[in-house]
Amino acid sequence: MPSDDLPDWLPAWCLDQLGSEPADVLFRIQRISMVIGLRLADGSDVVVKARPDDGRATSCVAAQARLAERGFPCARPLTPVVEVGSLAVHAEQSRTGGDMLPGDSPDVAVHYAEVFARLMAELADVTVAPPLPNPRWVRWDHTDPGLWPAIDFLDERDQSAVPAYVVETAERARGRLLAAGLPCVLGYSDYEAQNLRWHGRRIWAVHDWDGLAWQPEAALAGAASGTFAKVGPPALPPVESSEAFLAAYQDLRGRSFTAAEQEIAWAASLWPAAHDVRWEALHGTTPPPADPLRPQAAERLRRANA
Template identity: 25%
Template sequence: MTSREARDPVAVVRENLAEWEVPHVELDVFGTADAAAIVEQVDGFVRRHLGTGVAAYLFCGSSVGSTHGLLLADGRRVVLKARPPAETNPDLPLDRESLRQVARVQRFLAARGYPCPEPILEPEPIGRGLATIETYLDAGRLVDGHDPRGRRLIAAALVEHIGLLRNMPDPPRIGHFAVPDERLFPTPHGKIFSPSESDTGWVRALGRRARDITRAADSPLVLGHCDWRVEHLRFADDRLVATYDWDSLAARPEVCIVGVDAHGHTADWSQEQVRRVPTPEGILGFIADYEAARGEPFTREQHRAARAWAVYWIAYGAWISIAPGDTDWPEDSWPALLRRCGEELLR
């Protein structure tokens, strides 16, 4: 997150809303797509809980939740993250207790010098959902996840925070995209996605095979960030200085966390002119870099399971993005990547 200019709140929110044909997240959270009304709710929230108002906006963005970078009237720079009601997506940790546990993990890491935002306010009601406030980290730069050096830095930073969290007393069992056996994939993480079941039979077949393979490996349960990728990380030289999106924390088998992060480590959806999806070689390279930083290789079964988890999440991305009748996909897309390397990675 580079340095941001303080700007008019309504203008910043309006620009974010204009990026969406239907701003589902803001409608779910605030009950409105009117920029001025959203700013009014945000300002009222920080006045109630922090005792000061919003002077200007640093940024505004939408994904699973609605995120607002704020310059407060007392000079503080903070980030308000507003999530939709928990029932909006039962496969994501949107309930109050899960968000409290995420905040507990952030405090644990920050107290040990790990560069994640420190919670300022635990979840409180805003509109129809819940919001938290945390410190604003504005340091460092992006690395290139396709470059071996950048990939090694990303993998090593994942090893570091998983290692720290192994020593956390009473670690929380946070669920993130964990689905029951009767369902293959989690509920799509955004309402903009409408999977075409008739056009994704081959995708679901690969996803099912991948999931079956993951069950054959014995892997310890760990806490780790499950969206550990270029867009959420900043480095100064070779040192990690800022991390974002800790709502993606989950307690999962280690090979699952490595697989999901191998599949997505190159993605930066905030930039148009960069390749988002990795190459098959990049996926294998990330797993190898993780093993090297870990100081101990996976067993053969664990390595195969990590690759299978990568295939599973590539299949999820393909499943939610294939439109009815769509059979020709750009190279930088999940369906194209799955078609290219799904079978290879499962072998």
């Protein structure tokens, strides 16, 4: 993208926080956050992230920094979170390269579980303020009226577009999750193939640390067991692959989940998929081209005792 398309505040921000102005724009991604890869005038490559300031970013960046300091494969933050109007902004090292690890087989699931177990073990020693509210795809604990967390631009759409089985699945999964009574821990909730890069079967980078959450460990592992293979549209791996993910995770963490935690993990495996299918439906795709939820909901709910 041309440099003159940069946000007005960004060149001065880079000079103030990084000591050099942008010389080239390497990429720009706009989702919930705005992510801009820059080459600065001093020759260094950095990534600047800006997102609406909901109070979560400071904890997320602080946790990311501590893991990077310990050698975990993630980009090292170069600045603290800085308020720019209504935005929370920080810069981090550019950690490019690597490939996605495709597939959703049990064998692939085990590789993803190994990284997730390492990530959760590292986060267990990090103390930051809980990054609340949780990301909406794991925000089953919200206090908003109704089933789903309040998202104005979704809530104003015709909710009848959401298939009844999606609503029922989300209601049953959420009911089981809210009945858990388990302690919350700091964890990573955006565990999708598109957010990880590998060199062969060796992890090279875990990106998108705005996805940190404050939920029970079993719920975070369960959600990850349902999202690890996702690239783009709503996705669920086969039940056998989620089962392999959860078994490997427990082995690596050296602790077996209780029967209740097993149920919570299976309930949590459904919520992100239900959130995604609802999103697609409210954007006019009903059902989505490859709906992963309908064929698996009954078995996952059975395992969740929901």
